Amino acid sequence: MRDYRKKHQGARVLSAGALSVALMVATISAEAQVWKSGDASDPDAGLPFEVVDVCPEEGDGVEIAEGCEQTGEYITVFTGPSRYRGNIYEIAQDALLTEFCMQLNIPNGNAVDMYFNVYESIDDEPGVYTKIKEVIVRVTGTGQPIYYCSGEFVDENENPAPVLLLAGKEYYVGCAWGTGAQVSYGRDNRSYPRPFSVGQTLGLTGGTGNPPLADELTLNAASSGAYSLRVCIRQQGVCCVDDVCAQEFAEDCAGQFTAPGVSCEEALEYWEQGCPLPEGACCFDVGCTDNTNQFACEAAGGTYMGHFTTCEDNCVQGACCFLDGSCIDATTPAHCASLGGTFRGEDSQCATVFPRCGNGSCCRTQGCVDDISRTLCTSIRGTWRGEGTNCDDLNPHCIGVCCWDFGCDMLSPEDCEQLPGHKFYGYGKTCSDFPSPCSEEVQYGACCVPDGRCYFTSDFTCALLDGVFTPNQQCSEANCPPQACCYDDGRSCAEMSVFDCERSGGTPGGPGSTCGTVDCADGLEACCFFNLSCAELPRSECLANGGVPLGQGTTCETVDCGDPVACCLENGSCTTLPPFECLEAPGIPRNKGVLCQDAQCELPVPACCFDDGSCADLAEGECFALGGRPQGFGSSCSTHDCTINCALVDRVKAKCKERNGKYTFKVTVLSQLPSGTQVVILLDGGSPVTGTINNRGKAKAKWGNVAEGEHTASLEDCPGIRGSATCAP
Secondary structure (H helix, E strand, O other): OOOOOOOOOOEEOOOOOOOOOOEEEEEEEEEEEEOOOOOOOOOOOOOEEEEEEEEEOOOOOOOOOOOEEEEOOOOEEEEEOOEEEEEEEEEOOOEEEEEEEEEEEOOOOOEEEEEEEEEEEEOOEEEEEEEEEEEEEEEEOOOOEEEEEOOOOEOOOOOEOOEEEOOOOEEEEEEEEOOOOOEEEEEOOOOOOEEEOOEEEEEEEEEEOOOOOOOEEEOOOEOOOOEOEEEEEEEOEEEEEOOEEEEEOHHHOOOEEOOOOOOHHHHHHHOOOOOOOOOEEEEOOEOEEEEEOHHHHHHOOOEEEEEOOOHHHHOOOEEEEOOOOOEEEEEOHHHHHHOOOEEEEEOOOOOOOOOOOOEEEEEEOOEEEEEEEHHHHHHOOOEEEEEOOOHHHOOOOOOEEEEEOOEEEEEOHHHHHOOOOOEEEEOOOOHHHOOOOOOOOOOEEEEEOOOOOEEEEEHHHHHHOOOEEEEOOOHHHOOOOOEEEEOOOOOOEEEEOHHHHHHOOOEEOOOOOOOOOOOOHHHOEEEEOOOOOEEEEOHHHHHHOOOEEOOOOOOOOOOOOOOOEEEEEOOOOEEEEOHHHHHHOOEEEOOOOOOHHHOOOOOOOOEEEOOOOOEEEOOHHHHHHOOOEEOOOOOOOOOOOOOOOHHHEEEEEEEEEEEOOEEEEEEEEEEOOOOOOEEEEEEOOEEEEEEEOOOOOEEEEEEEEEOOEEEEEEEOOOOOOEEEEEEOO
8 A cells, every 4th residue: 555644744835826716705794703612622712703604606716626525614704813723533434635725815915825734643642633744835815715725735746645544543634824914714603523524523723823833733623613624535445356355545456446435344235246346337417337336336426227237228318409409418318308308319419310409390381391490480380399399200290270071170281181172271270260261162352461461362361361351352442550651752651551552652661650650761761782882772763773672761870781680581481691691592681670570471472383384372371272382482473484494404413311310312403593483393203392493593402201222303394304312321
């Protein structure tokens, strides 16, 4: 065994610095009082004191070494020079003292030589202690009660040299400071002795005098309290060398070492066969360790999974996802649930989970959408099914309004298709939400929606849009709530419906606006151009010159054309992008100051193309129900061509990617088709997905969980244009 008793008295450790923990101090009584104690051994009897309430914040400013134990508290505080103070500990089992810290308050900026002392009791001489360790540290005060530490005890070669504390002995552990050092120290007022990890704390002690202290001191423990110290202890444990068990420290064990503090007797009660002790998997809330015995596992805060087990077979762990998109790897299901997360399955990993953390599935009129956030799902009028859900595994599947020959039921699209005369009208509503959901004679009329606009549509679609429906009425006749309407002449404002305002060339001021609350700004507004320059122009002139108007009341002084605005994307979702990046997305930029939740991104009546090349302006739900393809934001049959010129399609590029054993098939259509053109892309002749040509002539589509093997993508309108890729490991 190593000689831990080698003394290095007087070793000056100026480089160790004072490890410190910043503490918040709230003085309860600033008025000095005189300490009265019934214990004759109390070194503070008759001294002035004050009472403070200190709440230590672990890890604030310093990392106290693992295995350090707090004794005493900083409550009753004394101040003075030329003193030594500490606690006396009675040791019941051999242990190693690696360092200790004392909570002191030194005036801000004052440099003090602090002496850290350890004394050991002398056999047959009660109350007499001999010095076995002294370390001097130059510390600088902060004006706060913080922990000043000895630093790890080392020998003359700077190698670790902990102090051996022997069973049956008593030890004084404390600090000393000299003349001119006004040091404050604190204690609790509880009665002692009290249990300590390797014995018991007998109480506090101390005296007056300048350090260095004598090699021998006469000390008596006062049972009226203990000073605020942290002592860092390493204990012996079971050391198995072949079949022989002995009590050793970890560094002295030539065989298998268990957790500190375990005796051979305890080990034999645990494992009758004796040494060596069996090992297995140790599962933590986060992480797992193989080849660990039960003592070591439980001491580390883990769950022992049994003898000869392995992490791979016994510790169920995976990714734990949260709504904010954050994730913790290697987490147990129980720990994940306790944190409010969603456990994504055994062996799952944050980097590869699908859907991504914070995302899930969204039921929409067009079907189920995977890997989407709750906010985005809500913004596109979908029903979010929860974090971590995906369309393939939903139970029950997305259900919505299904009309068939015998009435209306809430069914999934798949179940609805099995019924005679079926029409699936989408999610987010119930049969009772509509005046005549399954009537053969659908009513049409004016629909005033919450943003003030009016659409001529069916009663069913109006209900989907949360609008007010008036049957057999055109929007020109509708009594939608009026709002301010500004004109380009800079002098005119009128209050009218959005329909009448836009038809007459004006710019609506927004729901609830009046001419008294809206400044039409002389008919001018900030207009941003592609080079990020800005001009103040009437809205119509801005659009005619290829600019992006940012709304009534904006000026070039109040906007930056590079700042993001609410951007409505082609799938009905909203994000924030600079105006021209939004156009390239492709998307539609909203006015300056409009938030995504107010952007009303999903236009209700786009052009709807049918297989025969015909077109009708229909809401997305009706378009899909009738077998059509909605053509996206701002489209209308008056401007949209439902036929595709295949000569303008260059090629279809396909590729397949594997992740966690699942394949995703991705397709890019390369073309010279006009931006906004909708193309239907087929996978192996079916599974249609509608893509939109962007301003670079590209449209994209993807399919998840496809089977292994070769797959072909083609355009429904141009079947001869194909692209293939193989899904393989």
